[in-house]
Amino acid sequence: MDTDQIMRTFNDFFRERGHHRIDGGTLLPPPGDPVLFTTSGMHPLIPHLEGRPHPLGRRLSGVQRCLRTTDLDEVGDGTHLTVFQMLGSWSLGDYGLPQSLRWGCELLRDGFGIPPERMHVTVFGGNDEIGPDDESLATWRELGLPVETVRDDNWWSHGPAGLCGPDSEIFVWTGGPGTPPQGTPTTDPRWVEVWNHVGMRHHRAEDGTLQPLRQPDVDTGMGLERLVMLLQGRDSVYGTDLFEPWARHLPPLWSLDERGTRLVIDHLRSATVVIGDGVRPSAGSHGYVLRRLVRRVLTTLWRDDPSRTLSDLPQEPLRHTLDHFRLPTGPDEVRGVLDEEERRFRDLVRRGRRVLDRPEFSGKLSDDDYRRLHDTYGLPRDLVTGLRAG
Template sequence: MNTMTTDMTTDEIVRRFVEYYEGRGHRRITGSTLLPPPGDPVLFTTSGMHPLTPYLEGRPHPLGRRLVNVQRCLRTTDLDEVGDRTHLTVFEMLGSWSLGDYEGPQSLDWGYGLLTEGFGIDPRLLHATVFGGDEQTGPDTGSLELWQGLGVPVELTVEDNWWSNGPTGPCGPDSEIFLWTGDGPPQSTPTGDERWVEIWNHVMMRHRRLDDGSLVPLPQRNVDTGLGLERLSSLLQGRRSVFDCDVFDPWRRLLPPLWPLGDDSSLRLVGDHLRSSVVVIGDGVRPSNTGRGYVLRRLVRRVLTVLWREHPSRTLGDLPEELVRHTLDRFRQDVDPGVVLGVLREEERRFVSLLERGRRILSRPRFRGPLGEEDFHHLHDTHGLPRELVLSLRQE
């Protein structure tokens, strides 16, 4: 694996990123919570652009047309990926924006300069992907020519390089920057080799997709970039996974002695889901059976399922307050760690009660044989037992 030799901390990486863009006329804005603005259909903020949607659509921003920030995000789409080397449920996103000011090639040029000169990445380890065009929109020739001029190899794709926030709304072509993490010189292309890790996406947000699937121009041509902080930190610090960067130092120190789990993926999942739960609770969400509260409930219960796999006596009451406080400080949340621990313990108590009730119900003659869809619906609607919980209990 190619490794960097930097001793930059994650906080130093943030400082360099923000100062780099401030030196190019960008104003730093305060990141929002995980809760998106009213009217946004998503449960959680999934990218830095969510709080800026009105400004991307043409409303003047009070701080001008060039912005930079650090935004905490949560992506439920990555839940099943967590435990690998690059995915987290809750993470921080470094972002920069041009609200109708400069265009994509300028953004990419600055991004290349920050990565190579600011962070010391060998240009020979970089690869870019660019939108190759489809029946509605032509290829992104501006980005392609920029990369070719810099000597960075480019791969053209269609679906992989078109960014949208859903079936309708702002969208546009994007150019993604990848870093080679394999041994020896780079090989293949990003779509054909997982050793290429995506580190930065630059979206040329120029269009709005309508209900009928057609595209119309936005009032202004924007650029929206997003760079996962923990992923970048792990790569710059020469670590093998996002869980090995300095942000997770206290988790790696305190969790394994407390709960030996046997394999890295289980330890990563427990650390990720607990850290994410702390942040979600810190932003005011409480466990429930719907919406945001259900996402939190799933996170906590997935942790408990893993912990109890080997030792049913394990409890979240043993979670060190230091880890809760460290996480709240990391995400700039002014919340009492005791409140967070109380929410986690109460959710554990509820889960224990649900499991006991579930075992009693599943022992009834009706549910001892193979279960059909009608059985799953009945168990969920009548007894509050989700399918995944039923399947887990049947395996006991």
């Protein structure tokens, strides 16, 4: 299956089961939301998961583009991305978690052709506050999938306060077609998590107390890029059709190690989506995240060759990403933003080298030194570290 077929299979499956499709919009949450970017498929639905009626009804499904900065240090491996798409299905006080689990198994097994013997599940095993999710455990056993109980990790929370509940995580074996599954998801990393099903049954208050929701919901989330990787038999998301133009153009353009190439691809692709959503580089808020992504790319490129420039980037990968995310921005506009940010960063690097050549910054830098370099000269700590290492 290519990506379009995978998305069509997902959407058709839930449409046939009475779900109304919602297409995720911008990465930017509505005004007043304290979170900078949409981080999950359920994020835009929080008021409805808390009980407000949704105009399309109580069964919903769709795809939402998301951005997470919490995994930046993980970017460069085979599965973590900064901007990604989340396939989701939701029951707003309609059907329960067992029905969602049955449909999840059916779609993976019959819709996507994943053999049941190459799937494994973990469920919430209880903690000091809440007992084990015996209902989900019994459902998975009824479906015949191997299941493992996990005491704390399978409890999903939307931050320290807010919606929460027990989580069933579905894993798929990636050890190769001729390799029989071994171990469990908690013992063998070749089990890759693909789909979470959360019984949204509780709300945690600011004081830490846990209260049951008047409207128990179901929230599921499945990363599209990771699913495509599994169904196309690739060992990383970067080998899928979603990344094909990037993987074809960038390695011949800039010779980097594998992790560096993946970081550059991810951050440029993510920056393209963020720019397409109307964000521009700045010293704070959404623009700072975009600036950080672009400057991490440049720092990686210039580590071996300071003459490298984003102006050499061809338009095809930019156009492919803008088209896939259905963004109205053109490649020329994205290139203009990237080029201007590169010019600013080159100026900052030149100024930073002159500052760091001063005698007071020649030795080991203290936290006060780093604060002074940032507050007085505008030099972030990671840039200072990179310049001194170089």
